[in-house]
Amino acid sequence: MIRNYWNEEWKDVQFDEKISKDAKFKISNYGRVINCKGEKEFLVTESFINGYQNLPLKQEKNGKSTSRYVHKLVAEHFLEKKEGDQYVIHLNYDKKDNRVENLKWATKEEKEKHQFTNPEYLNKPRKRTYAKLTEAKVKLIKRKINDPNRRTRMKMIAKQFGISEMQLYRIKSGENWGSVTEY
Secondary structure: OOOOOOOOOEEEOOOOOOEOOOOOEEEEOOOOEEEOOOOOOEEOOOEEEOOEEEEEEEEOOOOOEEEEEHHHHHHHHHOOOOOOOOEEEEOOOOOOOOOHHHEEEEOHHHHHHHHOOOHHHHOOOOOOOOOOOOHHHHHHHHHHHOOOOOOOOHHHHHHHHOOOHHHHHHHHHOOOOOOOOOO
């Protein structure tokens, strides 16, 4: 027998037509899943994809394995979906916390805004990029390239700065370092 949590309610999971008809599960507002296929009901073993709990299933037509995210199933069965909402976000940023009060339907813009306010994302150390050129060097290069009295070939300028000739032509056309305008 499965013990219920305080105020826990269960609903039969309604799958889309792609999922096998003999898949019978119940889901709770706490994000727990019960397998109701056999004589005895039992809690489904947790499995995860990209940190999100998922429910492994079989497809109707070909019997291949597939799965559904538990947080999305909880939201579909316990939360009201507004028009335009297609994503489910975890309000406390914990992917394993699938309680209904921690979930919310969101639009793409809301989801992206939520992702970029995640403390884990904000506190992540940024990778340093080490470019061969600095803005000051690019200004000097642009001055040399655009000098009307230039006698130095592009090949020599490239060698002087340790870059390829192709990089020089990209700087000249504005494809690379186009933001550097004053020189």
